[in-house]
Amino acid sequence: MRQSKGDMIFNIVNIIVMALLCLVIIYPLYYVLLASFTDPDIVSTGKPLFWIEKLYVKGYETTLAYTPLWTSYKNTIIYTVVGTIVSLIATVPAAYALSRKDMAGRRGIMFAFTFTMFFGGGIIPLYLTIRSLGIYNTIWAMVLPVGVSVYNLIVCRSFFESGLPEELLEAAKIDGCDDFGFFFKIAIPLSTTIIAVMCLFYATAMWNQFFNAIMYLQDDNKMPLQVVLRNLVLMNQSSLMGTSGDAMIARQKLAQQLKYCVVALSAAPLLMAYPFLQKYFTKGVTLGAVKG
Amino acid sequence: MQSKVAKRSIWSGFKSSWQLYVLLIPAVAWLVTFAYYPLYGLVIAFKDYQIRAGILQSPWADPFFKYFSQFFSTSIALQSIRNTLVLSLESLVFAFPVPIIFALLLNQIKRDKVKKVIQTISYAPYFVSNVVVVSLITVLFSANGVVNRAAVSLGGQETLFTSLPEWFRGLFIGSNIWQTMGFNAVIFIAALTAISPEYYEAATIDGATRMQKILHIDLPLILPTIILMLILAAGNIMNIGYEKAFLMQNGSNTVVSELISTYVYKVGLQTAQYSFATAVGLFNSIANFVILAIANQVAKKTSNLSIF
Numbered sequence: 001m002r003q004s005k006g007d008m009i010f011n012i013v014n015i016i017v018m019a020l021l022c023l024v025i026i027y028p029l030y031y032v033l034l035a036s037f038t039d040p041d042i043v044s045t046g047k048p049l050f051w052i053e054k055l056y057v058k059g060y061e062t063t064l065a066y067t068p069l070w071t072s073y074k075n076t077i078i079y080t081v082v083g084t085i086v087s088l089i090a091t092v093p094a095a096y097a098l099s100r101k102d103m104a105g106r107r108g109i110m111f112a113f114t115f116t117m118f119f120g121g122g123i124i125p126l127y128l129t130i131r132s133l134g135i136y137n138t139i140w141a142m143v144l145p146v147g148v149s150v151y152n153l154i155v156c157r158s159f160f161e162s163g164l165p166e167e168l169l170e171a172a173k174i175d176g177c178d179d180f181g182f183f184f185k186i187a188i189p190l191s192t193t194i195i196a197v198m199c200l201f202y203a204t205a206m207w208n209q210f211f212n213a214i215m216y217l218q219d220d221n222k223m224p225l226q227v228v229l230r231n232l233v234l235m236n237q238s239s240l241m242g243t244s245g246d247a248m249i250a251r252q253k254l255a256q257q258l259k260y261c262v263v264a265l266s267a268a269p270l271l272m273a274y275p276f277l278q279k280y281f282t283k284g285v286t287l288g289a290v291k292g
Numbered sequence: 293m294q295s296k297v298a299k300r301s302i303w304s305g306f307k308s309s310w311q312l313y314v315l316l317i318p319a320v321a322w323l324v325t326f327a328y329y330p331l332y333g334l335v336i337a338f339k340d341y342q343i344r345a346g347i348l349q350s351p352w353a354d355p356f357f358k359y360f361s362q363f364f365s366t367s368i369a370l371q372s373i374r375n376t377l378v379l380s381l382e383s384l385v386f387a388f389p390v391p392i393i394f395a396l397l398l399n400q401i402k403r404d405k406v407k408k409v410i411q412t413i414s415y416a417p418y419f420v421s422n423v424v425v426v427s428l429i430t431v432l433f434s435a436n437g438v439v440n441r442a443a444v445s446l447g448g449q450e451t452l453f454t455s456l457p458e459w460f461r462g463l464f465i466g467s468n469i470w471q472t473m474g475f476n477a478v479i480f481i482a483a484l485t486a487i488s489p490e491y492y493e494a495a496t497i498d499g500a501t502r503m504q505k506i507l508h509i510d511l512p513l514i515l516p517t518i519i520l521m522l523i524l525a526a527g528n529i530m531n532i533g534y535e536k537a538f539l540m541q542n543g544s545n546t547v548v549s550e551l552i553s554t555y556v557y558k559v560g561l562q563t564a565q566y567s568f569a570t571a572v573g574l575f576n577s578i579a580n581f582v583i584l585a586i587a588n589q590v591a592k593k594t595s596n597l598s599i600f
Binding site for chain 1: 306309319320321325326336394397398401412413414416420428436442535539553560569574577581
């Protein structure tokens with residue numbers, strides 16, 4: 001196709017803009033990864049890094065030996081796995097039921113859910129609810145309050161509405177299939193995509209939970225990764241990690257690198273899983289967009 | 293079919309599809325416990341709540357609006373309301389258009405592979421938690437961080453970005469754009485791919501340039517999506533990312549970083565003034581809802597689009 005001169009300039013500028021954008025998005029993450037492996041003396045000069053100039057792994061050695069970090073890592077994994085399962089059990093069946101146009105009261109129930117997206121009790125009433133349920137400072141305080149995301153429920157419902165043709169249900173009914181049978185034996189096997197999307201959305205949210213943890217948990221050994229990360233990096237507790245025998249300067253040097261190591265370790269799992277899951281991700285967001 | 297359903301009594305409707313209601317039980321149990329019961333809990337904003345007595349037994353506040361007037365008599369009230377509004381409005385002005393522009397530009401890239409790679413990169417930061425983002429800001433913008441060093445070597449001055457109040461909003465909004473641009477663009481990209489190619493063909497025949505196609509085809513056709521997203525953004529104006537604001541807060545920037553929601557957390561959970569904090573939170577929710585309703589009405593009047 002022939003292009004006018006103006007269009008060509010537009011294309012070139014556009015590509016440059018896009019390339020810069022990608023750089024701005026990726027570089028901070030890449031920088032942290034490099035800094036976590038590079039000699040802190042080089043990092044602290046503040047010059048931009050492009051590769052590992054001088055390998056220095058003492059940061060990771062110390063990090064690996066720091067038990068509170070691993071306890072929190074373990075907690076986060078448990079919260080994420082249990083939370084995702086609970087959320088799926090609550091969301092997927094409900095989304096299917098709400099997608100059925102023949103269910104009486106469907107609009108009213110849907111409204112009851114949607115309303116809470118725009119008006120909620122807020123921090124204190126929810127906190128008092130959690131206290132009165134007796135789940136304060138337990139795993140359930142992390143898992144249950146965020147058990148259903150209404151946004152995800154809407155995404156999932158849209159999938160069932162558009163992905164399961166009504167003829168399928170009618171045919172199954174003629175064969176004597178009831179609603180349970182249809183949901184478990186036909187709808188679920190046809191919906192692996194949406195289940196993957198839900199897993200991804202819920203697991204990400206659970207993995208990244210911070211505020212609920214500081215509100216609803218008390219014991220240090222129950223805290224998730226994000227809280228420990230914040231204490232180490234933002235509250236400057238990383239100096240606690242260095243062994244006491246080290247000389248002052250060596251310890252300071254290490255303290256700087258530890259921050260990069262901890263950030264890299266906590267962001268890495270999701271960022272590494274993401275390229276494999278991203279096709280589901282786009283699908284989920286687009287679905288939510290259509291009906292949301 | 294429709295009339296048949298309507299004629300049926302609720303009971304027989306319920307009986308014929310009881311299994312569907314069973315499927316709803318877990319979600320409805322959640323809704324009642326964690327969404328509506330806390331709504332009921334809002335009454336403590338009008339009571340002198342005591343933990344021992346519980347919600348019902350606690351005496352009513354005297355006067356009824358005691359905690360609201362108490363809030364408005366503090367100097368922090370005006371400041372936190374102002375901070376919340378300014379931060380939200382600035383976010384709306386600066387951050388809202390970015391995903392739209394990104395989607396429009398990305399749509400101009402004709403090679404599908406390249407387009408996909410860029411899109412994949414663009415929403416990676418969505419998976420990065422607020423704690424990590426604020427950690428990134430702290431290390432990159434610190435005194436001997438990469439940003440300050442670059443500024444100095446270019447002849448600039450060292451700036452203490454993370455503790456200066458005048459940089460708080462810039463860093464907050466800038467990092468928000470970094471986190472959500474790709475994610476928020478997905479909906480606009482979907483709207484753009486739905487545009488029929490015939491429009492472009494006709495425009496090409498008429499000799500339209502790319503820029504003209506963007507302005508006269510793409511933009512008008514995705515306008516409904518833009519308006520809907522704008523209403524939704526307005527509906528969250530008072531709920532702006534308090535987690536991140538809280539994480540970015542330090543002793544020297546509270547003049548701009550204290551939001552209504554971070555204040556609620558502090559007085560509510562750190563000093564246990566439950567009724568007072570609930571009143572402040574309720575004020576925030578109501579203000580937010582009013583803004584949403586107004587935005588919805590304005591959109592309805594001017595463009596026939598609304599969310600309810």
